[in-house]
Amino acid sequence: MSEYSITIGTLIAIQAIVACGLNVIVGYAGQISLGHAAFFGIGAYASALLTTAGGLSFWTALPVVLGITGLVGLFLGLPSLRLREDFLAITTIGINFIVVSVFQYVPFFGGALGIGGIPRIVLFGERIRGVSFLLLSAGFLAATLAICWLFTRSWSGLACFALREDETAASSMGVSPVRFKLTAFILGTAMAGLGGALYAHFMRFISATDFGFPMSVMILSMVVLGGMGTLWGPVLGALVLGILPEVFRPLTDYRMFLYAALLLMMIRFQPGGLLGENSLARQTFSRLKGGKP
Amino acid sequence: MDEPLLSLREISMHFGGLKALDRVSFDLHEGEILGLIGPNGAGKTTCFNTVSGVYRPTSGEIRFRGKRTDGLPPHRMAALGIGRTFQIVRPFPNLTVLENVIVASGLSCYGRLIPSCRSWKGRKTREEALEILARVGLEIQAGQKAGLLPLGNLRRLELARALALKPHLLLLDESFSGLRHEEIAQQEELVRKTRESGISILLIEHNMRVAMGLCDRLVVLDHGRKLAEGKPEAIRNNPEVIRAYLGKGGSANAS
Numbered sequence: 269m270s271e272y273s274i275t276i277g278t279l280i281a282i283q284a285i286v287a288c289g290l291n292v293i294v295g296y297a298g299q300i301s302l303g304h305a306a307f308f309g310i311g312a313y314a315s316a317l318l319t320t321a322g323g324l325s326f327w328t329a330l331p332v333v334l335g336i337t338g339l340v341g342l343f344l345g346l347p348s349l350r351l352r353e354d355f356l357a358i359t360t361i362g363i364n365f366i367v368v369s370v371f372q373y374v375p376f377f378g379g380a381l382g383i384g385g386i387p388r389i390v391l392f393g394e395r396i397r398g399v400s401f402l403l404l405s406a407g408f409l410a411a412t413l414a415i416c417w418l419f420t421r422s423w424s425g426l427a428c429f430a431l432r433e434d435e436t437a438a439s440s441m442g443v444s445p446v447r448f449k450l451t452a453f454i455l456g457t458a459m460a461g462l463g464g465a466l467y468a469h470f471m472r473f474i475s476a477t478d479f480g481f482p483m484s485v486m487i488l489s490m491v492v493l494g495g496m497g498t499l500w501g502p503v504l505g506a507l508v509l510g511i512l513p514e515v516f517r518p519l520t521d522y523r524m525f526l527y528a529a530l531l532l533m534m535i536r537f538q539p540g541g542l543l544g545e546n547s548l549a550r551q552t553f554s555r556l557k558g559g560k561p
Numbered sequence: 562m563d564e565p566l567l568s569l570r571e572i573s574m575h576f577g578g579l580k581a582l583d584r585v586s587f588d589l590h591e592g593e594i595l596g597l598i599g600p601n602g603a604g605k606t607t608c609f610n611t612v613s614g615v616y617r618p619t620s621g622e623i624r625f626r627g628k629r630t631d632g633l634p635p636h637r638m639a640a641l642g643i644g645r646t647f648q649i650v651r652p653f654p655n656l657t658v659l660e661n662v663i664v665a666s667g668l669s670c671y672g673r674l675i676p677s678c679r680s681w682k683g684r685k686t687r688e689e690a691l692e693i694l695a696r697v698g699l700e701i702q703a704g705q706k707a708g709l710l711p712l713g714n715l716r717r718l719e720l721a722r723a724l725a726l727k728p729h730l731l732l733l734d735e736s737f738s739g740l741r742h743e744e745i746a747q748q749e750e751l752v753r754k755t756r757e758s759g760i761s762i763l764l765i766e767h768n769m770r771v772a773m774g775l776c777d778r779l780v781v782l783d784h785g786r787k788l789a790e791g792k793p794e795a796i797r798n799n800p801e802v803i804r805a806y807l808g809k810g811g812s813a814n815a816s
Contacts, residue, residue, distance in 0.1 A: 423667050424676035430664040433653035440613060440647075441722060442639035442668040451676045545655075 274402050280510035281405035282466045287490040287502035288412045289459025294488070295497035296425060297452035298432025299348045300357045303364030304487050307457040309479025311337045311464025313371060316383040316474055326389040326469055333465045334458045341457025345450050364481050371476035382475025389469045405466055409503070412459055417499055419455065428452050493534055495541025504542050564627060566591045566761050567612065567730055572621035574607050581607040583785040584621070589730070594752070594762045596776035600806055603782040605765045606648060609732055612763070613645045614638040626729065640668060644723030645732040648765070650715040654708025658699055661707050661718060662690040665725035690725065697721045697751060713744045720751060731755060733764040737771050749775060773797065781805070
Protein backbone atom coordinates (compact mmCIF):
# COMPACT_ATOMS: atom_id res chain seq x y z
CA MET A 269 0.00 0.00 0.00
CA SER A 270 1.22 3.46 -0.83
CA GLU A 271 1.76 6.00 1.92
CA TYR A 272 -1.02 8.06 0.36
CA SER A 273 -3.69 5.35 0.66
CA ILE A 274 -2.55 4.49 4.19
CA THR A 275 -3.04 8.10 5.23
CA ILE A 276 -6.50 8.23 3.67
CA GLY A 277 -7.39 4.92 5.33
CA THR A 278 -6.23 6.05 8.76
CA LEU A 279 -8.16 9.31 8.55
CA ILE A 280 -11.27 7.40 7.49
CA ALA A 281 -10.96 5.05 10.47
CA ILE A 282 -10.52 7.99 12.87
CA GLN A 283 -13.48 9.86 11.38
CA ALA A 284 -15.56 6.68 11.56
CA ILE A 285 -14.92 6.53 15.32
CA VAL A 286 -16.06 10.14 15.70
CA ALA A 287 -19.11 9.48 13.50
CA CYS A 288 -20.03 6.44 15.63
CA GLY A 289 -19.97 8.76 18.65
CA LEU A 290 -22.32 11.21 16.94
CA ASN A 291 -24.55 8.32 15.94
CA VAL A 292 -25.06 7.47 19.63
CA ILE A 293 -26.32 11.01 20.26
CA VAL A 294 -28.25 11.63 17.03
CA GLY A 295 -29.17 8.16 15.85
CA TYR A 296 -29.83 6.34 19.11
CA ALA A 297 -30.99 9.09 21.47
CA GLY A 298 -32.45 11.40 18.81
CA GLN A 299 -30.72 14.55 20.07
CA ILE A 300 -29.53 16.68 17.17
CA SER A 301 -25.96 17.93 17.46
CA LEU A 302 -24.25 20.18 14.93
CA GLY A 303 -21.18 20.75 17.07
CA HIS A 304 -19.63 17.33 17.35
CA ALA A 305 -16.27 18.50 15.98
CA ALA A 306 -15.87 20.48 19.21
CA PHE A 307 -15.48 17.21 21.13
CA PHE A 308 -13.21 15.80 18.44
CA GLY A 309 -11.10 18.90 19.06
CA ILE A 310 -11.28 18.69 22.86
CA GLY A 311 -10.00 15.11 22.67
CA ALA A 312 -7.19 16.10 20.31
CA TYR A 313 -6.10 19.11 22.37
CA ALA A 314 -6.36 17.22 25.67
CA SER A 315 -4.18 14.39 24.39
CA ALA A 316 -1.74 16.78 22.71
CA LEU A 317 -1.29 18.87 25.86
CA LEU A 318 -1.05 15.90 28.20
CA THR A 319 1.64 14.24 26.07
CA THR A 320 3.67 17.38 25.24
CA ALA A 321 3.41 19.77 28.20
CA GLY A 322 2.21 17.03 30.58
CA GLY A 323 4.86 14.53 29.56
CA LEU A 324 2.50 11.54 29.77
CA SER A 325 2.49 8.68 27.29
CA PHE A 326 -0.45 8.25 24.92
CA TRP A 327 -1.72 5.27 26.88
CA THR A 328 -1.70 6.92 30.32
CA ALA A 329 -3.20 10.09 28.83
CA LEU A 330 -6.00 8.25 27.04
CA PRO A 331 -8.25 7.54 30.07
CA VAL A 332 -7.85 11.16 31.19
CA VAL A 333 -8.72 12.36 27.68
CA LEU A 334 -11.85 10.20 27.58
CA GLY A 335 -12.79 11.43 31.06
CA ILE A 336 -12.33 15.08 30.08
CA THR A 337 -14.33 14.86 26.85
CA GLY A 338 -17.07 12.83 28.55
CA LEU A 339 -17.30 15.38 31.34
CA VAL A 340 -17.41 18.33 28.94
CA GLY A 341 -19.99 16.35 26.96
CA LEU A 342 -22.05 16.01 30.13
CA PHE A 343 -22.02 19.77 30.71
CA LEU A 344 -22.73 20.61 27.10
CA GLY A 345 -25.45 17.95 27.06
CA LEU A 346 -27.34 19.90 29.71
CA PRO A 347 -28.94 22.26 27.14
CA SER A 348 -30.52 19.21 25.50
CA LEU A 349 -32.66 18.79 28.60
CA ARG A 350 -34.39 22.10 27.97
CA LEU A 351 -34.11 22.51 24.20
CA ARG A 352 -35.54 20.51 21.34
CA GLU A 353 -34.88 20.10 17.66
CA ASP A 354 -33.87 23.30 15.88
CA PHE A 355 -33.07 25.20 19.08
CA LEU A 356 -30.74 22.45 20.20
CA ALA A 357 -29.13 22.42 16.74
CA ILE A 358 -28.36 26.14 16.94
CA THR A 359 -27.06 25.82 20.49
CA THR A 360 -24.66 23.04 19.51
CA ILE A 361 -23.39 25.14 16.57
CA GLY A 362 -22.70 27.90 19.09
CA ILE A 363 -20.82 25.50 21.33
CA ASN A 364 -18.64 24.50 18.38
CA PHE A 365 -17.70 28.10 17.63
CA ILE A 366 -16.96 28.85 21.29
CA VAL A 367 -14.67 25.83 21.65
CA VAL A 368 -12.79 26.68 18.45
CA SER A 369 -12.26 30.29 19.50
CA VAL A 370 -11.03 29.24 22.93
CA PHE A 371 -8.43 27.02 21.23
CA GLN A 372 -7.54 29.82 18.86
CA TYR A 373 -7.23 32.73 21.23
CA VAL A 374 -6.11 31.30 24.58
CA PRO A 375 -2.28 31.11 24.65
CA PHE A 376 -2.42 27.96 26.81
CA PHE A 377 -3.81 26.07 23.79
CA GLY A 378 -1.10 27.34 21.47
CA GLY A 379 -3.21 30.12 19.96
CA ALA A 380 -3.29 30.40 16.19
CA LEU A 381 -0.07 28.40 15.91
CA GLY A 382 -1.72 25.26 17.27
CA ILE A 383 0.26 22.54 18.98
CA GLY A 384 3.16 20.84 17.27
CA GLY A 385 5.70 18.17 18.18
CA ILE A 386 3.09 15.71 19.44
CA PRO A 387 4.92 12.44 20.14
CA ARG A 388 4.16 9.24 18.27
CA ILE A 389 2.25 6.49 20.01
CA VAL A 390 4.55 3.83 21.43
CA LEU A 391 3.23 0.28 21.67
CA PHE A 392 5.37 -2.72 22.76
CA GLY A 393 8.45 -0.51 22.45
CA GLU A 394 7.63 0.28 18.82
CA ARG A 395 6.78 3.71 17.47
CA ILE A 396 3.48 3.36 15.68
CA ARG A 397 3.37 4.79 12.16
CA GLY A 398 2.19 3.93 8.68
CA VAL A 399 0.41 0.61 8.42
CA SER A 400 0.60 -0.08 12.14
CA PHE A 401 -1.16 3.20 12.87
CA LEU A 402 -3.85 2.22 10.40
CA LEU A 403 -4.25 -1.12 12.17
CA LEU A 404 -4.30 0.55 15.59
CA SER A 405 -7.04 2.95 14.43
CA ALA A 406 -8.98 0.06 12.93
CA GLY A 407 -8.65 -1.77 16.27
CA PHE A 408 -10.04 1.23 18.15
CA LEU A 409 -12.83 1.48 15.57
CA ALA A 410 -13.68 -2.18 16.18
CA ALA A 411 -13.78 -1.56 19.93
CA THR A 412 -16.03 1.48 19.38
CA LEU A 413 -18.38 -0.57 17.22
CA ALA A 414 -18.47 -3.31 19.87
CA ILE A 415 -19.46 -0.75 22.51
CA CYS A 416 -22.15 0.64 20.19
CA TRP A 417 -23.47 -2.86 19.58
CA LEU A 418 -23.57 -3.64 23.30
CA PHE A 419 -25.25 -0.30 23.93
CA THR A 420 -28.09 -1.04 21.50
CA ARG A 421 -28.69 -4.29 23.33
CA SER A 422 -28.61 -2.80 26.81
CA TRP A 423 -31.57 -1.43 28.73
CA SER A 424 -29.92 1.99 28.59
CA GLY A 425 -29.87 1.77 24.80
CA LEU A 426 -33.53 0.81 24.68
CA ALA A 427 -34.31 3.74 26.98
CA CYS A 428 -32.54 6.05 24.51
CA PHE A 429 -34.53 4.62 21.57
CA ALA A 430 -37.75 5.25 23.48
CA LEU A 431 -36.70 8.86 24.19
CA ARG A 432 -35.88 9.36 20.52
CA GLU A 433 -39.29 8.09 19.49
CA ASP A 434 -41.44 9.92 22.02
CA GLU A 435 -40.08 11.61 25.11
CA THR A 436 -43.43 12.11 26.85
CA ALA A 437 -44.48 8.50 26.38
CA ALA A 438 -41.03 7.23 27.40
CA SER A 439 -41.04 9.17 30.65
CA SER A 440 -44.50 7.91 31.53
CA MET A 441 -42.99 4.44 31.16
CA GLY A 442 -40.32 5.02 33.77
CA VAL A 443 -37.52 6.26 31.50
CA SER A 444 -35.81 9.28 33.01
CA PRO A 445 -35.12 11.71 30.14
CA VAL A 446 -32.37 13.50 32.07
CA ARG A 447 -30.40 10.39 32.85
CA PHE A 448 -30.46 8.72 29.48
CA LYS A 449 -29.95 11.82 27.34
CA LEU A 450 -26.86 12.59 29.39
CA THR A 451 -25.72 8.97 29.13
CA ALA A 452 -25.88 9.25 25.34
CA PHE A 453 -24.04 12.55 25.38
CA ILE A 454 -21.25 11.24 27.62
CA LEU A 455 -20.80 8.07 25.57
CA GLY A 456 -20.96 9.88 22.23
CA THR A 457 -18.56 12.65 23.19
CA ALA A 458 -16.08 10.22 24.77
CA MET A 459 -15.94 8.41 21.41
CA ALA A 460 -15.25 11.75 19.70
CA GLY A 461 -12.50 12.28 22.27
CA LEU A 462 -10.93 8.94 21.36
CA GLY A 463 -10.98 9.92 17.68
CA GLY A 464 -9.44 13.27 18.58
CA ALA A 465 -6.60 11.66 20.54
CA LEU A 466 -5.77 9.37 17.62
CA TYR A 467 -5.95 12.29 15.21
CA ALA A 468 -3.53 14.38 17.28
CA HIS A 469 -0.92 11.60 17.41
CA PHE A 470 -1.37 10.77 13.75
CA MET A 471 -1.03 14.33 12.41
CA ARG A 472 1.41 15.30 15.20
CA PHE A 473 0.38 18.89 14.64
CA ILE A 474 -3.08 20.26 15.35
CA SER A 475 -4.70 23.67 15.10
CA ALA A 476 -8.15 24.95 15.96
CA THR A 477 -9.34 25.17 12.36
CA ASP A 478 -9.26 21.36 12.04
CA PHE A 479 -12.24 21.17 14.41
CA GLY A 480 -14.50 23.92 13.12
CA PHE A 481 -18.12 23.89 12.08
CA PRO A 482 -17.40 22.44 8.59
CA MET A 483 -15.96 19.36 10.27
CA SER A 484 -19.15 19.01 12.37
CA VAL A 485 -21.25 19.14 9.22
CA MET A 486 -18.96 16.57 7.60
CA ILE A 487 -19.36 14.17 10.53
CA LEU A 488 -23.13 14.64 10.57
CA SER A 489 -23.20 14.00 6.79
CA MET A 490 -21.36 10.71 7.38
CA VAL A 491 -23.96 9.61 9.91
CA VAL A 492 -26.91 10.68 7.77
CA LEU A 493 -25.44 9.23 4.58
CA GLY A 494 -24.66 5.88 6.14
CA GLY A 495 -27.91 5.61 8.04
CA MET A 496 -28.79 7.17 11.39
CA GLY A 497 -29.28 4.72 14.20
CA THR A 498 -27.71 1.79 12.36
CA LEU A 499 -24.55 0.12 13.62
CA TRP A 500 -22.47 0.18 10.41
CA GLY A 501 -23.96 3.33 8.87
CA PRO A 502 -21.42 5.80 10.28
CA VAL A 503 -18.52 3.59 9.16
CA LEU A 504 -19.88 3.33 5.63
CA GLY A 505 -20.59 7.06 5.62
CA ALA A 506 -17.03 7.85 6.69
CA LEU A 507 -15.74 5.49 4.00
CA VAL A 508 -17.79 7.02 1.20
CA LEU A 509 -17.16 10.63 2.20
CA GLY A 510 -13.48 9.89 2.76
CA ILE A 511 -12.91 8.21 -0.59
CA LEU A 512 -15.14 10.30 -2.89
CA PRO A 513 -13.11 13.53 -2.75
CA GLU A 514 -10.02 11.48 -3.63
CA VAL A 515 -11.74 9.67 -6.50
CA PHE A 516 -12.98 12.95 -7.93
CA ARG A 517 -9.59 14.62 -7.51
CA PRO A 518 -8.74 14.53 -11.25
CA LEU A 519 -11.86 16.56 -11.91
CA THR A 520 -10.33 19.37 -9.83
CA ASP A 521 -12.78 22.24 -10.22
CA TYR A 522 -15.89 20.09 -10.48
CA ARG A 523 -14.95 17.92 -7.51
CA MET A 524 -17.03 19.65 -4.84
CA PHE A 525 -19.89 20.06 -7.27
CA LEU A 526 -20.11 16.32 -7.95
CA TYR A 527 -19.73 15.59 -4.29
CA ALA A 528 -22.65 17.86 -3.42
CA ALA A 529 -24.78 16.46 -6.24
CA LEU A 530 -24.21 12.95 -4.95
CA LEU A 531 -25.30 13.95 -1.45
CA LEU A 532 -28.46 15.55 -2.80
CA MET A 533 -29.26 12.41 -4.82
CA MET A 534 -28.85 10.36 -1.67
CA ILE A 535 -31.30 12.51 0.24
CA ARG A 536 -33.76 12.28 -2.63
CA PHE A 537 -33.56 8.53 -3.23
CA GLN A 538 -32.31 6.98 0.03
CA PRO A 539 -33.51 9.28 2.78
CA GLY A 540 -32.90 6.69 5.49
CA GLY A 541 -29.21 6.45 4.57
CA LEU A 542 -27.32 3.75 2.72
CA LEU A 543 -27.99 1.17 5.42
CA GLY A 544 -31.22 2.65 6.72
CA GLU A 545 -34.72 1.28 6.82
CA ASN A 546 -35.98 0.26 3.32
CA SER A 547 -32.65 1.16 1.70
CA LEU A 548 -31.53 -0.58 -1.48
CA ALA A 549 -28.68 -2.27 0.38
CA ARG A 550 -30.99 -3.70 2.99
CA GLN A 551 -33.57 -4.89 0.48
CA THR A 552 -30.92 -6.61 -1.62
CA PHE A 553 -29.46 -8.21 1.47
CA SER A 554 -32.77 -9.62 2.66
CA ARG A 555 -33.54 -10.84 -0.87
CA LEU A 556 -30.20 -12.69 -0.92
CA LYS A 557 -31.08 -14.24 2.41
CA GLY A 558 -34.26 -15.51 0.79
CA GLY A 559 -36.63 -13.53 2.94
CA LYS A 560 -39.17 -11.01 1.80
CA PRO A 561 -37.68 -7.65 0.77
CA MET B 562 -60.26 -0.19 52.62
CA ASP B 563 -59.97 2.79 55.00
CA GLU B 564 -57.19 4.62 53.19
CA PRO B 565 -57.85 5.55 49.56
CA LEU B 566 -55.36 4.43 46.90
CA LEU B 567 -55.27 7.88 45.36
CA SER B 568 -56.49 11.07 46.92
CA LEU B 569 -56.55 14.60 45.55
CA ARG B 570 -56.98 17.39 48.05
CA GLU B 571 -57.82 20.91 46.91
CA ILE B 572 -55.82 20.58 43.70
CA SER B 573 -55.52 23.79 41.73
CA MET B 574 -53.68 24.24 38.46
CA HIS B 575 -53.37 27.71 37.03
CA PHE B 576 -51.93 28.60 33.63
CA GLY B 577 -51.42 32.35 33.91
CA GLY B 578 -54.88 33.68 34.64
CA LEU B 579 -56.66 30.51 33.59
CA LYS B 580 -57.80 28.26 36.38
CA ALA B 581 -57.73 24.90 34.64
CA LEU B 582 -58.37 23.19 37.95
CA ASP B 583 -59.88 24.98 40.91
CA ARG B 584 -59.62 23.18 44.27
CA VAL B 585 -60.62 19.76 43.04
CA SER B 586 -60.74 16.94 45.60
CA PHE B 587 -61.69 13.31 45.21
CA ASP B 588 -60.61 9.86 46.33
CA LEU B 589 -60.12 6.64 44.43
CA HIS B 590 -60.34 3.40 46.38
CA GLU B 591 -58.52 0.16 45.78
CA GLY B 592 -60.22 -1.95 43.08
CA GLU B 593 -62.42 0.83 41.87
CA ILE B 594 -63.13 2.13 38.37
CA LEU B 595 -63.59 5.86 38.73
CA GLY B 596 -64.73 7.91 35.75
CA LEU B 597 -63.80 11.52 35.19
CA ILE B 598 -66.34 13.21 32.92
CA GLY B 599 -67.26 16.71 31.91
CA PRO B 600 -67.73 18.93 28.88
CA ASN B 601 -64.79 19.93 26.66
CA GLY B 602 -62.31 22.12 28.49
CA ALA B 603 -63.52 21.05 31.91
CA GLY B 604 -59.99 20.18 33.08
CA LYS B 605 -60.09 16.39 32.81
CA THR B 606 -56.80 15.95 31.00
CA THR B 607 -55.15 18.61 33.17
CA CYS B 608 -56.29 16.63 36.17
CA PHE B 609 -54.71 13.49 34.68
CA ASN B 610 -51.49 15.34 34.00
CA THR B 611 -51.19 16.46 37.61
CA VAL B 612 -51.74 12.91 38.82
CA SER B 613 -49.23 11.40 36.37
CA GLY B 614 -46.59 14.03 37.09
CA VAL B 615 -46.59 15.95 33.81
CA TYR B 616 -47.67 19.11 35.68
CA ARG B 617 -46.85 20.23 39.19
CA PRO B 618 -50.12 21.51 40.67
CA THR B 619 -50.19 25.20 41.66
CA SER B 620 -51.52 24.19 45.05
CA GLY B 621 -53.01 21.21 46.79
CA GLU B 622 -51.93 17.75 47.73
CA ILE B 623 -51.91 14.42 45.90
CA ARG B 624 -51.35 11.21 47.79
CA PHE B 625 -50.82 7.83 46.22
CA ARG B 626 -50.75 4.83 48.55
CA GLY B 627 -50.33 7.24 51.44
CA LYS B 628 -47.30 9.01 50.00
CA ARG B 629 -47.22 12.61 48.84
CA THR B 630 -46.62 12.59 45.08
CA ASP B 631 -47.47 16.02 43.70
CA GLY B 632 -44.52 17.50 41.84
CA LEU B 633 -42.74 14.22 41.16
CA PRO B 634 -41.68 13.78 37.50
CA PRO B 635 -43.56 11.27 35.29
CA HIS B 636 -40.88 8.57 35.37
CA ARG B 637 -41.00 8.54 39.18
CA MET B 638 -44.78 8.18 39.11
CA ALA B 639 -44.40 5.24 36.74
CA ALA B 640 -41.97 3.67 39.19
CA LEU B 641 -44.47 4.16 42.03
CA GLY B 642 -47.05 2.17 40.07
CA ILE B 643 -49.11 4.55 37.97
CA GLY B 644 -49.48 3.56 34.32
CA ARG B 645 -51.17 5.79 31.78
CA THR B 646 -52.40 5.97 28.22
CA PHE B 647 -52.66 9.09 26.09
CA GLN B 648 -55.71 10.69 24.54
CA ILE B 649 -53.75 11.16 21.31
CA VAL B 650 -51.85 7.87 21.03
CA ARG B 651 -48.09 8.08 21.46
CA PRO B 652 -46.50 4.85 20.28
CA PHE B 653 -42.76 4.52 19.61
CA PRO B 654 -43.36 4.32 15.83
CA ASN B 655 -40.01 2.89 14.70
CA LEU B 656 -39.85 0.21 17.36
CA THR B 657 -41.76 -3.03 16.99
CA VAL B 658 -44.92 -3.66 18.98
CA LEU B 659 -42.98 -6.07 21.17
CA GLU B 660 -40.19 -3.56 21.80
CA ASN B 661 -42.80 -0.95 22.70
CA VAL B 662 -43.98 -3.19 25.52
CA ILE B 663 -40.45 -4.14 26.59
CA VAL B 664 -39.61 -0.45 27.13
CA ALA B 665 -42.29 -0.36 29.81
CA SER B 666 -41.44 -3.73 31.30
CA GLY B 667 -37.88 -2.50 31.83
CA LEU B 668 -38.99 -0.27 34.68
CA SER B 669 -36.88 -2.10 37.24
CA CYS B 670 -34.02 -2.72 34.79
CA TYR B 671 -32.91 0.81 33.94
CA GLY B 672 -30.62 1.00 36.94
CA ARG B 673 -30.95 3.32 39.90
CA LEU B 674 -27.90 5.52 39.61
CA ILE B 675 -25.62 4.07 36.97
CA PRO B 676 -27.45 3.37 33.70
CA SER B 677 -27.80 -0.35 33.19
CA CYS B 678 -25.52 -2.28 30.86
CA ARG B 679 -27.52 -5.50 31.01
CA SER B 680 -29.15 -6.77 27.84
CA TRP B 681 -32.88 -6.43 27.19
CA LYS B 682 -32.83 -9.18 24.57
CA GLY B 683 -33.26 -11.99 27.08
CA ARG B 684 -35.82 -14.74 26.55
CA LYS B 685 -37.64 -14.09 29.80
CA THR B 686 -38.20 -10.42 29.01
CA ARG B 687 -39.50 -11.37 25.58
CA GLU B 688 -41.87 -13.99 26.90
CA GLU B 689 -43.29 -11.69 29.55
CA ALA B 690 -43.91 -9.00 26.95
CA LEU B 691 -45.54 -11.52 24.59
CA GLU B 692 -47.80 -12.62 27.42
CA ILE B 693 -49.00 -9.06 27.95
CA LEU B 694 -49.53 -8.65 24.21
CA ALA B 695 -51.59 -11.84 24.23
CA ARG B 696 -53.70 -10.40 27.02
CA VAL B 697 -54.71 -7.43 24.85
CA GLY B 698 -54.86 -9.52 21.67
CA LEU B 699 -51.86 -8.11 19.83
CA GLU B 700 -49.54 -11.13 19.80
CA ILE B 701 -49.80 -11.56 16.01
CA GLN B 702 -48.60 -7.99 15.46
CA ALA B 703 -45.65 -8.36 17.87
CA GLY B 704 -43.01 -8.08 15.14
CA GLN B 705 -44.60 -5.17 13.27
CA LYS B 706 -43.46 -1.58 13.53
CA ALA B 707 -45.83 0.18 15.90
CA GLY B 708 -46.15 3.11 13.50
CA LEU B 709 -47.95 0.88 11.01
CA LEU B 710 -50.79 -0.17 13.31
CA PRO B 711 -54.33 1.18 12.89
CA LEU B 712 -55.84 3.24 15.71
CA GLY B 713 -57.76 0.40 17.34
CA ASN B 714 -54.59 -1.63 17.77
CA LEU B 715 -52.64 1.41 18.93
CA ARG B 716 -55.15 1.97 21.72
CA ARG B 717 -54.63 -1.63 22.79
CA LEU B 718 -50.86 -1.22 22.52
CA GLU B 719 -51.06 1.79 24.85
CA LEU B 720 -52.96 -0.36 27.31
CA ALA B 721 -50.40 -3.15 26.96
CA ARG B 722 -47.53 -0.76 27.66
CA ALA B 723 -49.28 0.59 30.73
CA LEU B 724 -49.94 -2.96 31.96
CA ALA B 725 -46.29 -3.88 31.45
CA LEU B 726 -45.42 -1.44 34.23
CA LYS B 727 -47.33 -3.76 36.59
CA PRO B 728 -49.18 -0.73 37.95
CA HIS B 729 -51.46 -0.39 40.96
CA LEU B 730 -53.38 2.36 39.23
CA LEU B 731 -54.13 2.79 35.55
CA LEU B 732 -55.02 6.16 34.05
CA LEU B 733 -56.95 5.81 30.79
CA ASP B 734 -57.33 9.02 28.82
CA GLU B 735 -60.19 8.52 26.36
CA SER B 736 -59.12 5.02 25.47
CA PHE B 737 -62.34 4.52 23.57
CA SER B 738 -62.39 7.52 21.28
CA GLY B 739 -62.12 6.89 17.56
CA LEU B 740 -62.91 3.20 17.90
CA ARG B 741 -65.54 1.26 16.00
CA HIS B 742 -68.52 -0.21 17.79
CA GLU B 743 -67.14 -3.74 18.16
CA GLU B 744 -63.72 -2.41 19.15
CA ILE B 745 -65.34 -0.45 21.95
CA ALA B 746 -66.92 -3.63 23.27
CA GLN B 747 -63.55 -5.42 23.20
CA GLN B 748 -61.85 -2.54 24.94
CA GLU B 749 -64.55 -2.45 27.63
CA GLU B 750 -64.01 -6.14 28.21
CA LEU B 751 -60.27 -5.52 28.54
CA VAL B 752 -60.76 -2.77 31.09
CA ARG B 753 -63.06 -5.00 33.14
CA LYS B 754 -60.54 -7.84 33.05
CA THR B 755 -57.79 -5.46 34.10
CA ARG B 756 -59.78 -4.42 37.13
CA GLU B 757 -60.44 -8.05 37.99
CA SER B 758 -56.69 -8.65 37.98
CA GLY B 759 -56.46 -6.17 40.86
CA ILE B 760 -55.60 -2.90 39.13
CA SER B 761 -57.61 0.18 40.02
CA ILE B 762 -58.61 2.47 37.18
CA LEU B 763 -59.16 6.17 36.72
CA LEU B 764 -60.56 6.97 33.30
CA ILE B 765 -61.64 9.93 31.24
CA GLU B 766 -64.46 9.19 28.87
CA HIS B 767 -66.63 11.17 26.49
CA ASN B 768 -68.85 8.30 25.46
CA MET B 769 -71.53 8.46 28.14
CA ARG B 770 -72.81 4.97 27.50
CA VAL B 771 -69.33 3.54 28.09
CA ALA B 772 -68.67 5.72 31.14
CA MET B 773 -72.01 4.89 32.75
CA GLY B 774 -71.65 1.19 32.02
CA LEU B 775 -68.07 0.78 33.15
CA CYS B 776 -67.54 3.02 36.14
CA ASP B 777 -68.40 2.36 39.77
CA ARG B 778 -68.42 6.05 40.48
CA LEU B 779 -68.17 9.24 38.45
CA VAL B 780 -66.63 12.61 39.15
CA VAL B 781 -67.98 15.44 37.02
CA LEU B 782 -65.78 18.43 36.27
CA ASP B 783 -66.91 21.69 34.75
CA HIS B 784 -64.76 24.81 34.22
CA GLY B 785 -62.10 23.32 36.46
CA ARG B 786 -64.39 22.67 39.39
CA LYS B 787 -65.88 19.52 40.72
CA LEU B 788 -69.56 19.69 39.93
CA ALA B 789 -70.76 16.37 41.27
CA GLU B 790 -69.57 12.98 42.43
CA GLY B 791 -71.45 9.73 42.83
CA LYS B 792 -72.86 6.59 41.31
CA PRO B 793 -73.72 6.68 37.58
CA GLU B 794 -77.50 6.65 38.19
CA ALA B 795 -77.26 9.59 40.57
CA ILE B 796 -75.08 11.54 38.13
CA ARG B 797 -77.45 10.83 35.27
CA ASN B 798 -80.29 12.53 37.08
CA ASN B 799 -78.30 15.35 38.65
CA PRO B 800 -79.84 18.60 37.37
CA GLU B 801 -76.55 20.51 37.64
CA VAL B 802 -74.75 17.97 35.48
CA ILE B 803 -77.50 18.10 32.90
CA ARG B 804 -77.24 21.87 32.87
CA ALA B 805 -73.45 21.72 32.38
CA TYR B 806 -73.79 19.45 29.39
CA LEU B 807 -76.88 20.89 27.75
CA GLY B 808 -76.89 24.47 28.95
CA LYS B 809 -79.62 26.32 30.80
CA GLY B 810 -83.11 25.33 29.85
CA GLY B 811 -81.99 21.80 28.94
CA SER B 812 -85.00 19.74 29.83
CA ALA B 813 -85.57 16.64 31.86
CA ASN B 814 -85.07 14.19 29.03
CA ALA B 815 -81.30 14.43 29.09
CA SER B 816 -80.22 10.89 29.54
